[in-house]
Structure formats: structure tokens, C-alpha cells
Amino acid sequence: MTAPIRTPPGLLRSTWLVLRKDWLIEWRTRARLTALIFFALSTLLLFSFAMGPDITMLRVHAPGYLWLAILFASTLSLGESFRVESENQAMVGLVLAPVEPRAIFLGKVAGNTSLLFGLSLVLLPVSVALYDVDLSRNFGMLLLVLLLGCIGISAPGTVYSAISSNARARDVMLPLLLFPVLVPMLLAAVSATKFALVADPQQQLSSWVKLLTAFDLIYLSVGFLLFPRVVEED
């Protein structure tokens, strides 16, 4: 009697397994999320200190501060997501398992997105307290913009993080490579958040959301194509 041949799991199934593995690692320590939240909170506080206590000005600039806080925190999150794989050559094990590299990419993007999205949900009430913004105007759209923006950071960020995790001075390399690419995402996310928080007389919100969606789709597909090449060297 022969043992049944086990077929390797499909792309979606392996993506889910990679995501669940990352969530499990995160849940067992909870160190990354805690660090992210406090880092982003202190960034938000520092912005208020740097700009002075003028509440009308703070309210106007709140979307920018919010996204910069998420962006700065994302470099911690992205760097950490591949640092755990470089310990004990975990990445090699993952590729040899065999997990399809594209599933690793999708799983890591989903993991980073969920972490950043969770972070931004924590930051929302804080920005109400610090900057007196009005979330109730278009809350559904606001959540959508936050989610799309977090995907927009994670999709190119995952590829760059995989690339830079083995370079010298990797903590400097990641933002150096990532930030120029994220300029469109930052512009679109800040504008969309602004129009979700304040009046939008010219109906500009939907066009920024479209730009954000296009950015996400482009980087998800380019990363999906490039990632197998990036990890096969390991």
C-alpha cells in the first residue's frame, strides 16, 4: 500500500498559510504591533509640537501627518517582516518547503497591509483627539482610502524589503529605495483622506481613490512578477 501523493497547496492556499504564519509570529510576541503603535503615536505628537498649537492649521494638515506617521512606521514593519525570515535561514526553508515565491509575496503583502491597517485604525481616534478632525463625514470612504493606502505601501515595500534585508545598512536602504516610489501613493492618499474628512465641493475624492487603486494594482502585479526572481537567489 503506497502513501497517497500529496499535491502541493495552490496559490491562494499557500498565501493564506504564509499570512497565518506571519500573524502567528506576530501574535506570539505582539512586539512589532506595540512598537509600531507607539512609534506612530510619538510621530503624531511630534508633528503637533513642531507646528505649534494652532488647532485650525493642525486640522487642515491632519491627513498629511497621519500618512507620514503611517509611512515612517511602515519602514519598521516592512523591515521586520523580512528580518524574521533571515533568522535561521527561514526564507530558504520557506522556498524549499516548497512555497511558491508568489504566494510568499502575496502573504507578506497581506500581512503588512493588515498590520498597517490595524495601526491606522488606532491612529484615527488619536488624530481626533490631537487635531480635532471630523471622522463622521464620510467614514466608509475614509476606511477604504486607509486600506488602499496601506496596500500601496506594502506592495512595493515587500519587494524592496526582501531586496534590502540582506544589504549592508538595510535600515537606511529600505526608505532610500522605497520613498521615491511612494510619492504618488502619498499624494493620492493624503488628498483622498483630506476630501473624506472635509467638504469636497468639486467631487475630487473619487479620482484620487482611482489613482490609489491604479497604483496598488500596478505594484501588486509588478511585485507578483518580480518577486520570484528576487528570492530565488537565496
Next chain:
Amino acid sequence: MPYWAPWVLLALVALLSIVHLAVPSTRAWVWKVLAGLGVAMIAGLLYLGLVWAPQEAFMSDVGRILYIHVPYVWACMLAFTVNVGAAIAYLFKKSWVTDAIAEASAEVGVYFGAIGVLQGSIWARPTWGVWWDWDPRLIATTVMLLSYVGYLTFRSFTEDAERRATWSAAAGILGYVSLPIVWFSVRWWNSLHQVQSNASTLDKPMRVVLTWGEATFFAFLFVFIYLRYRIARSRQTSALELPPIDAPTGATAS
């Protein structure tokens, strides 16, 4: 000057470049011809741009920067296009030649782009009254430069040659993909600006001088990339090849 002369020069530069690429035996001297031609054309460009071409209607003599500024930025973009082509070729062929071309073109492109932005800033001061403005082209070009400076830094910070080649190819492709999106989003973000001038809004003598400038700096672009490529190649050989087998042991150990 006949109006077709710059086009002939441009075709000559293109022809010499193609000869260099297609016929390996000419590689020893074609780049020298191109470099000499480039120097001669710079002399011509100085005369044509500063004396022969008419004054710009609104900007007077300040507008003459057009003849070097535009070719510089175009040369920069051409270099980055070469870079992404070499990066894609590397991912498919894994050849060291394409990696060296990618490194050379990125570095030369950053040079042309940085000088181009600097010229634009010098032009902006008398024209707009400021050194820097949130003009879409300015921001997009600067973001593009930053992205390639990051690329070059990354290259110099990665020890393993094979990983460096693969990873920087991926970084180069991601960076290049971002260029149109950056351009589009910045333009959208700051949509209050002037209509851009292009070749069709230029007077004919100006267009002639502009073409002359393009021929000049494309010649230099080719020579620079070729020379930088040779450096990259010899670095690769020294890094990858083993020392000759009959070399004295003391020399290799030191």
C-alpha cells in the same frame, strides 16, 4: 547654416553608436570619434546657441538655456530607459554584460539628470523669481533622480555580486515603473501650472539649435556610458575571476 545640418549630425551620432554596438572590432576607436565629434559640436553649439539663435520673445537671453537643459534631461531619461532594458535583460539572461550596462547607464543618467535639474533651477531664478517651484516636471525629475541615487547606493551597499545584480535589476524595474505614475500624480496634484512648451511651439532656428544640442549630448551620453561600462566590466572581472594560477602566492595573499 542649412536647417538639415543638425539632423545629419544626429544621424551620424546614431550611426556611429550602432556601428560600435554591431561591429565589435570597431570598439577600440569609434567612441574616440564620437567624443571628438562631441567636443567639436559643443564648440558649434556655443556659437549657435549664444550668438546665432534669435532671442526668446519673453525670456530674452535666459531662454538660451533651452539648448543644453532640454538635451541633458532627455539624455538622462534615455539613460534610465537603457537601464531598465538592461535590468529586464539581466533577469532573463543572467549575463554580466547587462549588469554592467545597467550600472553604467544609471550612473551616467544621474549625472545628466542632476546637471539638468541644476540648470533648470538656475533658469527658474530669473524667470519665476525663485530657485525652486512646485512645478510637476521639476518634482517628477527630482523624484526620479532620488530613486536612481537610491539604486546606486543600494548597489554599492551589497557585497555579493550575483545578488547585487539580481536585486538591483528588480529595484531598477520598480523604480522605472514609478516614473510615469509620479509624473501623472504630481501633475494632477498641482494642476495650476503653465502649458508646457514643446518642439512645435518653438521657432524654426531654435528647433535647429535644440536638435544640434541633442546630437551633441547624445554623443557624450554614449561615450560616457561606454567608458563607465568598461570600468564596471573590469571591476567585475577582478571581483569574479580567480587570480592567475602561476601568480606567486605571496602576491595573492597580500
